[in-house]
Amino acid sequence: VERRGGGHDHGPTGVAVLGDGGQGVGLDLGRQDRRGSTPDLADGVAVTRDQLVDADDRVDAAFLVAGATIVIGAPAVMAWMQRAYRNVGSWRPIHHRVGWAVGGWLVPFVNLVRPARIMAEIVESSPVTGRRAGLVWWWWVTWLASWLASVFVGNLDAATPTDFVRRETLAIATAALLGLAGVVLLVIVVRSTLDQRRRLDAEGELPAVVTPAR
Numbered sequence: 001v002e003r004r005g006g007g008h009d010h011g012p013t014g015v016a017v018l019g020d021g022g023q024g025v026g027l028d029l030g031r032q033d034r035r036g037s038t039p040d041l042a043d044g045v046a047v048t049r050d051q052l053v054d055a056d057d058r059v060d061a062a063f064l065v066a067g068a069t070i071v072i073g074a075p076a077v078m079a080w081m082q083r084a085y086r087n088v089g090s091w092r093p094i095h096h097r098v099g100w101a102v103g104g105w106l107v108p109f110v111n112l113v114r115p116a117r118i119m120a121e122i123v124e125s126s127p128v129t130g131r132r133a134g135l136v137w138w139w140w141v142t143w144l145a146s147w148l149a150s151v152f153v154g155n156l157d158a159a160t161p162t163d164f165v166r167r168e169t170l171a172i173a174t175a176a177l178l179g180l181a182g183v184v185l186l187v188i189v190v191r192s193t194l195d196q197r198r199r200l201d202a203e204g205e206l207p208a209v210v211t212p213a214r
Contacts, residue, residue: 052161059168062175069182078102080189085118087196088125091203095121116140123188126195128202139184146178 082101088094096104096118104114119140120133153174156167 051165056168059171059175062172066175066178073182074105077185077189078105080193081115081118081122084122084126084192084196087200088122091199092125094125112144119188122192126192126199128199131195135184135188139181139188142177142181142184146174146181149174149177 078101082098085094085096085101086098089098096114100114101118103110104118105111107114116136116139120136123131123133123136149170153167153171156170157163
């Protein structure tokens with residue numbers, strides 16, 4: 001850790017805390033020769049270089065997995081919703097055109113509510129006897145919370161090593177929240193798919209034309 005203005009040099013690279021009387025503080029994580037155990041007292045809390053490096057690596061891994069899951073999963077979820085919503089429309093009037101199962105995700109502000117409403121229709125109408133859509137709203141609240149948390153974390157300052165560790169801990173929690181939303185969504189998709197298959201077995205072939213309510 002190197003403190004400029006304090007005259008202490010404990011390593012060639014790694015974490016540099018720049019400060020002069022507590023002002024102009026910045027943080028830079030180097031990748032070469034990052035390991036070390038020299039404590040840096042920031043806000044009265046000892047933070048080691050190892051902790052900074054580990055936090056950085058954990059967050060990189062968490063968001064790499066989360067990003068890859070969204071990129072791969074989003075088109076699959078949209079395609080599934082469109083097909084499932086079309087099936088629902090063959091059994092009963094639906095509240096939106098089938099295309100909104102995809103378009104509802106893409107239109108700003110509309111995408112805050114419409115995907116959840118369409119998913120709720122799918123869940124409620126797929127079984128022959130009907131089903132409550134409470135799980136859908138748990139999924140949707142978790143999804144929106146993870147999105148808002150990611151915006152919040154992205155705007156946090158990391159002026160000191162302690163701030164950096166705190167921000168990266170929140171980032172990991174955000175990734176975990178996104179993972180929870182993904183698990184709940186998977187449960188919804190699998191259960192609704194099975195419900196629709198049972199209904200198809202019970203009622204025979206679907207009509208060729210779907211006529212939404214509006």
